[in-house]
Amino acid sequence: MNKKWLAIGLTAMVALTACSKDNSNASNSSNASNSPKASENAKQSKLSLNWSVTSAFLANVTLPSADKDFVKKTIEDKFNVDLKIDYMVVGKEYHDKLNATLAGGSAPDLFIAGAAESQKYIHDGITTNLDSFVTPETMPNYFKWVSKEEVDAFQLKQGGVLARHAALPAQYVCFLVHSAGLAR
Numbered sequence: 633m634n635k636k637w638l639a640i641g642l643t644a645m646v647a648l649t650a651c652s653k654d655n656s657n658a659s660n661s662s663n664a665s666n667s668p669k670a671s672e673n674a675k676q677s678k679l680s681l682n683w684s685v686t687s688a689f690l691a692n693v694t695l696p697s698a699d700k701d702f703v704k705k706t707i708e709d710k711f712n713v714d715l716k717i718d719y720m721v722v723g724k725e726y727h728d729k730l731n732a733t734l735a736g737g738s739a740p741d742l743f744i745a746g747a748a749e750s751q752k753y754i755h756d757g758i759t760t761n762l763d764s765f766v767t768p769e770t771m772p773n774y775f776k777w778v779s780k781e782e783v784d785a786f787q788l789k790q791g792g793v794l795a796r797h798a799a800l801p802a803q804y805v806c807f808l809v810h811s812a813g814l815a816r
Contacts, residue, residue: 678714684730684740686722695719722746734758 695701704715718740720726730743734753745753753759766783768775
């Protein structure tokens, strides 16, 4: 049962990724290709990502401080990002905090929501359709472990709008993080 919820939680993170920063990067990338110096600056500047995650398993978890968290540091170094992770135990307080953040216009880049909340966020236009991002061409290492049929089975549909819940079988989570070679 816990593996099922872990898989659902991880897929919700993928499905509910906010894409507000992608538009600003698109305009920067066209300018960056015009000169070598601009291209160097683009490579050096880190993308700042704000993640809001929750799980019933976080009740008894103490994460290391940011300077001692080797997993966070590895992700930041490999993908040239600066991660800010806000985590809470699943419950009313988490959803209240998330809703207040969303209402304030500062949506996290990635967040987790339950089934009812997911449907509301999709209906309200807070989420985006990830079909063009979750493909064998854009995520080849991911699709070595997960079939297109599994991914298609984890989609939400409301009013003809699909929001992808990319399937991640729980038994592969640790293996994927450590050895799937998640290339940029």
